[in-house]
Amino acid sequence: MREGAEVVARARTGDESAWAELYADHAERLVVWLQHLHQLDAAVDAEDIAAEAWLTAARRIADFSGDGNDFAGWLFGIARNISRNRYRTTRSRGTAPLGPRGIEDLGGCIDDHAGTVVGDDLARRLVGVLPEREGQVIACIDVVGLDVAATSRALGLSPGTVRVAHHRGLRRLRRLLGRRSRSGSRPDPVADVTLRVTREM
Numbered sequence: 001m002r003e004g005a006e007v008v009a010r011a012r013t014g015d016e017s018a019w020a021e022l023y024a025d026h027a028e029r030l031v032v033w034l035q036h037l038h039q040l041d042a043a044v045d046a047e048d049i050a051a052e053a054w055l056t057a058a059r060r061i062a063d064f065s066g067d068g069n070d071f072a073g074w075l076f077g078i079a080r081n082i083s084r085n086r087y088r089t090t091r092s093r094g095t096a097p098l099g100p101r102g103i104e105d106l107g108g109c110i111d112d113h114a115g116t117v118v119g120d121d122l123a124r125r126l127v128g129v130l131p132e133r134e135g136q137v138i139a140c141i142d143v144v145g146l147d148v149a150a151t152s153r154a155l156g157l158s159p160g161t162v163r164v165a166h167h168r169g170l171r172r173l174r175r176l177l178g179r180r181s182r183s184g185s186r187p188d189p190v191a192d193v194t195l196r197v198t199r200e201m
Contacts, residue, residue: 004068012061023054026072029144030079036127036139037083049086053079072146073153080154126173134169137162142170 004025010018030053034046056078057064064074127135127143133155140151141162148166152159 004071007068008066008071022071025068026075030076033076033139033144034079034083036124036143037136049079049082052082056082069147069150070153073150076140076146076150076154077156126176130169130172133165134172137165138169141166
C-alpha cells in the first residue's frame with residue numbers, strides 16, 4: 001500500500017484519529033508555505049486560510065483519491081485557491097488593509113519590534129523577491145518539504161515545469177547569496193536582493 005494511503009482511507013470514513021494524523025503531518029508546513037505566497041491577502045492571516053483549507057478538505061474528502069503525498073498536494077492546492085480568491089476579492093474592492101505597523105502608526109502606539117524580527121526572516125524575504133512561480137516552487141520543496149509530485153498538484157503545474165522552476169530558482173538564489181557573501185559592506189538584504197533580481201529578470 002502506498003505511503004499514507006491507509007490513513008487517507010480512514011479519513012474518508014470520518015475517522016477522527018486519521019484526521020489528527022493528517023493534521024499533525026501537514027498543518028505546520030501548510031501555514032509556513034502560505035506565509036511564503038506572493039499573493040497572500042494582507043487582511044487575512046495564513047492560519048485563517050489554512051483553517052479554511054482544512055474545512056474544505058474535510059467537506060470534499062469523498063472526491064479525493066490517493067496516498068499521503070497526494071493528499072498534501074491536494075490540500076496545498078485548496079489553500080492556494082483560497083488565498084488567490086481572497087486576494088482577488090481584496091483587489092476588486094480596492095481595499096488596502098493595514099498591517100500591524102500601519103495600525104501602530106495611526107494609533108500612535110509605542111513600537112514593538114517583535115513583529116519586525118519575525119518579518120526579517122531572510123529565507124522568506126529571499127523567496128519573496130524571486131519570480132512568483134520559482135518562489136512558490138522553492139517554498140513547496142525546500143521550505144516545507146513537499147516532493148515534486150505534491151508540488152505539481154499544489155501549484156497546478158506539470159512535474160517538468162516544477163523541476164525547471166526549482167532549478168532556476170535555486171540557481172538565482174545561489175547567485176544572489178554568493179554576491180552578498182563576497183560584498184564587504186552590509187546593505188539592507190531586501191533592498192539589495194530585490195535590486196539584483198530586478199536586473200536579472
